[in-house]
Amino acid sequence: xxxxxxxxxxxxxxxxxxxxxxxxxxxxxxxxxxxxxxxxxxxxxxxxxxxxxxxxxxxxxxxxxxxxxxxxxxxxxxxxxxxxxxxxxxxxxxxxxxxxxxxxxxxxxxxxxxxxxxxxxxxxxxxxxxxxxxxxxxxxxxxxxxxxxxxxxxxxxxxxxxxxxxxxxxxxxxxxxxxxxxxxxxxxxxxxxxxxxxxxxxxxxxxxxxxxxxxxxxxxxxxxxxxxxxxxxxxxxxxxxxxxxxxxxxxxxxxxxxxxxxxxxxxxxxxxxxxxxxxxxxxxxxxxxxxxxxxxxxxxxxxxxxxxxxxxxxxxxxxxxxxxxxxxxxxxxxxxxxxxxxxxxxxxxxxxxxxxxxxxxxxxxxxxxxxxxxxxxxxxxxxxxxxxxxxxxxxxxxxxxxxxxxxxxxxxxxxxxxxxxxxxxxxxxxxxxxxxxxxxxxxxxxxxxxxxxxxxxxxxxxxxxxxxxxxxxxxxxxxxxxxxxxxxxxxxxxxxxxxxxxxxxxxxxxxxxxxxxxxxxxxxxxxxxxxx
Numbered sequence: 001x002x003x004x005x006x007x008x009x010x011x012x013x014x015x016x017x018x019x020x021x022x023x024x025x026x027x028x029x030x031x032x033x034x035x036x037x038x039x040x041x042x043x044x045x046x047x048x049x050x051x052x053x054x055x056x057x058x059x060x061x062x063x064x065x066x067x068x069x070x071x072x073x074x075x076x077x078x079x080x081x082x083x084x085x086x087x088x089x090x091x092x093x094x095x096x097x098x099x100x101x102x103x104x105x106x107x108x109x110x111x112x113x114x115x116x117x118x119x120x121x122x123x124x125x126x127x128x129x130x131x132x133x134x135x136x137x138x139x140x141x142x143x144x145x146x147x148x149x150x151x152x153x154x155x156x157x158x159x160x161x162x163x164x165x166x167x168x169x170x171x172x173x174x175x176x177x178x179x180x181x182x183x184x185x186x187x188x189x190x191x192x193x194x195x196x197x198x199x200x201x202x203x204x205x206x207x208x209x210x211x212x213x214x215x216x217x218x219x220x221x222x223x224x225x226x227x228x229x230x231x232x233x234x235x236x237x238x239x240x241x242x243x244x245x246x247x248x249x250x251x252x253x254x255x256x257x258x259x260x261x262x263x264x265x266x267x268x269x270x271x272x273x274x275x276x277x278x279x280x281x282x283x284x285x286x287x288x289x290x291x292x293x294x295x296x297x298x299x300x301x302x303x304x305x306x307x308x309x310x311x312x313x314x315x316x317x318x319x320x321x322x323x324x325x326x327x328x329x330x331x332x333x334x335x336x337x338x339x340x341x342x343x344x345x346x347x348x349x350x351x352x353x354x355x356x357x358x359x360x361x362x363x364x365x366x367x368x369x370x371x372x373x374x375x376x377x378x379x380x381x382x383x384x385x386x387x388x389x390x391x392x393x394x395x396x397x398x399x400x401x402x403x404x405x406x407x408x409x410x411x412x413x414x415x416x417x418x419x420x421x422x423x424x425x426x427x428x429x430x431x432x433x434x435x436x437x438x439x440x441x442x443x444x445x446x447x448x449x450x451x452x453x454x455x456x457x458x459x460x461x462x463x464x465x466x467x468x469x470x471x472x473x474x475x476x477x478x479x480x481x482x483x484x485x486x487x488x489x490x491x492x493x494x495x496x497x498x499x500x501x502x503x504x505x506x507x508x509x510x511x512x513x514x515x516x517x518x519x520x521x522x523x524x525x526x527x528x529x530x531x532x
Contacts, residue, residue: 028278036184044185051265055178061170066201080220085153099459106455108157110448112164120169121441128244129177136169141232147225172440179428180247191428195421196358203351250280283501303507311427312446320484322477324454326411357416371494377418378485384411385478392471429495
């Protein structure tokens with residue numbers, strides 16, 4: 001394979017002022033691609049530390065979504081919350097939020113996320129990631145008042161939906177922006193960081209919930225909502241100075257702005273910037289030769305149909321693996337007979353394990369790749385769910401309950417070190433550039449639709465006023481997790497070490513998923529996208 005030095009000597013490109021005509025130079029594009037493949041993790045960090053900081057900053061908005069999702073699921077087992085929004089249940093001698101309202105409140109935010117996600121697909125394409133993110137932060141600051149002052153489940157539901165509109169923006173902007181501003185060597189780590197933001201949000205939520213557990217009255221849950229005001233204003237101020245994605249700027253023919261953005265993202269100099277922008281233009285040219293169009297309907301045409309299937313099922317796999325049952329298990333622990341205090345202590349420990357698991361995924365990612373971690377993680381999760389169900393069927397003793405709790409924590413750690421963070425990496429890498437904003441939104445909304453179904457089914461399975469299956473609920477999620485594992489084995493490709501132009505060509509040539517890792521491709525062979 002040619003080196004950067006070899007190609008540079010052959011091209012003999014003298015530095016000239018960059019113009020729109022220069023950006024499509026194939027030799028410059030090849031130089032940028034070779035440099036990406038040759039760069040080590042340390043070299044990429046050293047040259048692109050500003051890009052890392054900006055990517056981390058935009059992804060940090062997802063902490064707010066993780067925090068609130070952590071709240072609403074664990075609030076169902078919260079005494080003061082149940083007293084305000086639930087009814088007295090004589091069979092358990094406690095206040096309970098009914099199954100229908102549990103499903104409604106859990107799904108309210110998800111409905112908002114779907115609407116916000118679809119809207120973001122159009123808005124980001126027209127206005128850019130930065131502007132739309134700033135607008136979402138502005139409105140988020142005001143929507144929080146609805147949650148804080150809610151006194152009935154109806155008003156709380158409205159607040160969840162309104163906040164969900166902004167979460168839909170954050171959840172789809174983070175992966176898209178991270179995948180575009182960071183080079184190949186950093187792409188997997190910074191897209192996995194998005195799951196770490198989720199874990200951080202849920203860790204904060206679990207800590208705040210436990211800290212307010214002994215408070216009486218509505219302030220015990222209102223304080224939990226009020227904590228969210230700590231995020232929007234500081235993030236708004238910082239993101240105001242962030243650069244727009246160079247890929248978005250080139251797609252919108254703003255070449256000079258793309259040069260300025262590159263200067264804010266790395267310290268490589270004008271020659272390297274010219275080469276990178278040439279690579280962006282070359283990748284977009286390949287995509288235009290393979291498929292044209294940038295609407296939601298185009299996500300389901302030609303080679304993009306396969307890519308849409310992969311990102312949607314991969315993201316939905318987070319739910320199908322049993323997250324509605326085992327990821328936020330406080331309510332399950334209580335129904336299994338563990339005290340409220342112990343249940344919330346376990347929840348805090350669980351979110352801490354999720355944080356550690358996500359950090360561990362960065363090390364696993366560089367050693368095993370995407371496909372191996374995702375498929376292997378699903379296999380382990382499937383086994384754990386089966387064991388939880390068997391224990392719940394065999395005994396209802398105290399030791400059996402704690403055994404189920406321990407297995408749920410192991411499930412949580414496995415999830416957080418494999419499919420949890422890997423899903424964000426897969427959806428960011430697999431989608432085509434011209435459809436990235438819309439593809440990420442589609443995958444996110446596929447996840448949310450499955451989450452809505454899961455949130456509707458789970459309360460009816462586990463709630464003591466409904467199915468009252470307790471730990472036996474794991475059997476249902478064992479089945480869905482097993483089916484997802486089978487799909488991933490046959491359909492999920494390995495995208496590690498591939499530039500976007502290489503992935504475009506490999507999908508165009510219909511390379512089987514299990515051959516992606518070993519397939520050889522030259523993105524600068526003009527015959528690759530002709531005559532197919």
